[in-house]
Amino acid sequence: MIQVHIINNANRHLYERELDEHHQIRHRIYVEELQWRGLTPRADKREYDQFDMDETVYVLALEEGRVVGGLRLVPTTGPHLIADVFPHFASIQGVPRAPDIAEWTRLFVVPERREEHSGAKIRATVVASMLEYALQEGLSAISVLMNAFWLPKFQECGYRTRPLGLPDMHDGEWLIAVMIDVTPEALAGIRAARGLGQQSVLVHRDPYRPFIPGRRDVPAVA
Amino acid sequence: MTEGMLDIGRAAFDFVDDIERLSDQRALVDRFGRELNGYGYHAWIIANLPNPGGRTDSLALLSGWPQGWTALYRRLKLIHNDPVVAHCLRSTAPFEWREAPCDPLVNPKAKDVMDRATDFRMREGFCVPVHTSDGYEAIVTMAGERVELPGQVRPALHLMALYAYGKAVDLCMPQRFPAVPGRLTKREREVLQWTAAGKTSWEISQILGVAESTIIAHIKAAAAKLNTPNRVATVVVALRRGEISL
Numbered sequence: 001m002i003q004v005h006i007i008n009n010a011n012r013h014l015y016e017r018e019l020d021e022h023h024q025i026r027h028r029i030y031v032e033e034l035q036w037r038g039l040t041p042r043a044d045k046r047e048y049d050q051f052d053m054d055e056t057v058y059v060l061a062l063e064e065g066r067v068v069g070g071l072r073l074v075p076t077t078g079p080h081l082i083a084d085v086f087p088h089f090a091s092i093q094g095v096p097r098a099p100d101i102a103e104w105t106r107l108f109v110v111p112e113r114r115e116e117h118s119g120a121k122i123r124a125t126v127v128a129s130m131l132e133y134a135l136q137e138g139l140s141a142i143s144v145l146m147n148a149f150w151l152p153k154f155q156e157c158g159y160r161t162r163p164l165g166l167p168d169m170h171d172g173e174w175l176i177a178v179m180i181d182v183t184p185e186a187l188a189g190i191r192a193a194r195g196l197g198q199q200s201v202l203v204h205r206d207p208y209r210p211f212i213p214g215r216r217d218v219p220a221v222a
Numbered sequence: 223m224t225e226g227m228l229d230i231g232r233a234a235f236d237f238v239d240d241i242e243r244l245s246d247q248r249a250l251v252d253r254f255g256r257e258l259n260g261y262g263y264h265a266w267i268i269a270n271l272p273n274p275g276g277r278t279d280s281l282a283l284l285s286g287w288p289q290g291w292t293a294l295y296r297r298l299k300l301i302h303n304d305p306v307v308a309h310c311l312r313s314t315a316p317f318e319w320r321e322a323p324c325d326p327l328v329n330p331k332a333k334d335v336m337d338r339a340t341d342f343r344m345r346e347g348f349c350v351p352v353h354t355s356d357g358y359e360a361i362v363t364m365a366g367e368r369v370e371l372p373g374q375v376r377p378a379l380h381l382m383a384l385y386a387y388g389k390a391v392d393l394c395m396p397q398r399f400p401a402v403p404g405r406l407t408k409r410e411r412e413v414l415q416w417t418a419a420g421k422t423s424w425e426i427s428q429i430l431g432v433a434e435s436t437i438i439a440h441i442k443a444a445a446a447k448l449n450t451p452n453r454v455a456t457v458v459v460a461l462r463r464g465e466i467s468l
Contacts, residue, residue: 152384168377193355
């Protein structure tokens with residue numbers, strides 16, 4: 001049974017081992033496997049970058065205590081990838097910056113679980129849980145820089161997306177920055193399109209900290 | 223970024239904005255055709271591709287091909303030898319037709335397909351492959367006689383093609399994403415259906431033979447599920463999802 005946990009700086013003391021495992025997985029994937037430009041191998045075999053901050057929220061899929069997938073969210077009011085590293089991908093609409101807009105990066109599924117069916121299912125579960133969390137936290141949109149071939153897959157799920165700039169080539173891939181509207185339809189859409197069922201697998205342990213600083217009207221967590 | 227590139231980018235964004243509002247296929251055909259014509263492409267198609275070994279007819283969603291070409295293409299089953307289609311299935315990046323390998327040693331009939339296309343004034347083309355999650359492959363491709371394709375136009379065509387594909391699927395295959403099963407109960411749908419027909423809660427309570435408070439509770443429950451603020455919005459969302467119909 002996979003559960004997707006929300007980990008931020010209020011409850012991270014409950015997840016030190018899982019967070020560390022996740023940084024090791026990121027090193028394996030982004031440094032060793034994908035060899036992303038701009039990431040250098042580290043002696044401790046853990047991948048971090050400037051967007052692993054106090055404000056960062058980790059959305060991690062755990063199965064029997066092991067990390068099997070995840071992603072990362074940061075507020076767009078502070079430093080984030082599109083604003084600080086790739087602003088030309090938002091050259092038409094400008095870089096979105098608002099307390100209720102998060103930026104999504106580092107979606108992964110561990111290599112051991114990438115076999116066709118379960119890999120796609122884990123990925124969809126993580127993304128659906130991200131949308132569910134974003135709805136609960138009152139976010140309006142999520143920005144993401146991604147491979148352009150994901151766009152039709154988003155459309156399949158019924159997401160409403162708005163491009164921020166034109167696609168451009170980076171490291172041999174066509175990337176595009178888009179904003180995804182956070183709506184109940186988007187969550188229902190990915191659940192239906194990916195056969196996830198209606199049951200939430202989101203876990204958000206106390207102590208609670210809202211994504212939008214100072215936000216009070218927190219809906220009950222299902 | 224140069225001014226010219228910004229203009230091209232803005233035109234592409236206007237296109238993306240415009241088509242979101244379109245509600246029928248004809249309007250999208252016109253709008254996409256007009257946009258592509260501006261870049262020198264008089265012919266285009268948005269189509270799903272047959273799986274290897276699967277059905278042989280290509281599933282056109284929207285077509286701006288010359289009619290004679292569609293007929294010839296089907297009759298001679300050109301899809302099996304079309305080097306653009308072959309390359310599309312192997313590529314995630316957009317490409318120009320001339321970039322599709324057309325080696326007579328690999329497929330002696332491939333060049334014949336491209337030659338026949340020139341009879342329809344389709345000499346130069348651009349292709350955006352689309353890969354869907356269920357392994358379905360699709361293509362958005364456009365062609366013209368002599369097309370100047372400066373570097374900055376490619377990303378604009380790429381963007382417009384991806385959004386045109388998404389909109390084409392919305393308009394041509396609306397049943398592809400059926401209402402989320404089990405979201406609303408049968409009774410909630412029934413009550414919303416009557417609400418959409420203009421009935422008040424009291425009237426519905428009379429029709430269904432239950433208390434008015436029960437009807438109101440059903441509508442509230444449906445609004446909570448659809449996250450809508452009032453009954454009009456609840457009816458609109460339920461309609462859009464196909465939970466009820468007019």
